[in-house]
Amino acid sequence: MDRRELLTRVKEEAGLASLRQADGAVRVIVGILKTLLPEETAAAVEGCLPEDLREGWRTVQPYPADILEREDMYFEGTEGEQEREAPTITHG
Numbered sequence: 001m002d003r004r005e006l007l008t009r010v011k012e013e014a015g016l017a018s019l020r021q022a023d024g025a026v027r028v029i030v031g032i033l034k035t036l037l038p039e040e041t042a043a044a045v046e047g048c049l050p051e052d053l054r055e056g057w058r059t060v061q062p063y064p065a066d067i068l069e070r071e072d073m074y075f076e077g078t079e080g081e082q083e084r085e086a087p088t089i090t091h092g
Contacts, residue, residue: 003052027060034062 001009004019011022034042046057 001053002050003056006053026056030057030060031063034060035064 007019007022007026010016010026011019014022014025016022016025033045037045046054049057
């Protein structure tokens with residue numbers, strides 16, 4: 001699978017309007033993975049990717065861990081509360 005195939009599949013599966021949106025979604029996911037995975041696991045994932053996807057993997061920076069911790073707090077203790085719009089990592 002190359003980059004275009006991946007982005008096309010993400011676009012279709014997520015019901016996104018463009019490859020640009022799919023690219024943004026993939027970048028968020030890769031950033032989260034690089035934050036949560038141990039370095040050796042992230043390096044192993046990178047090593048398994050085709051060259052064009054590997055280059056993309058290298059360009060995405062991990063999120064600072066405190067952003068993900070704050071995100072977790074948004075969802076704690078909400079059981080039984082009135083449903084509200086869920087915050088995102090980039091739009092808290």
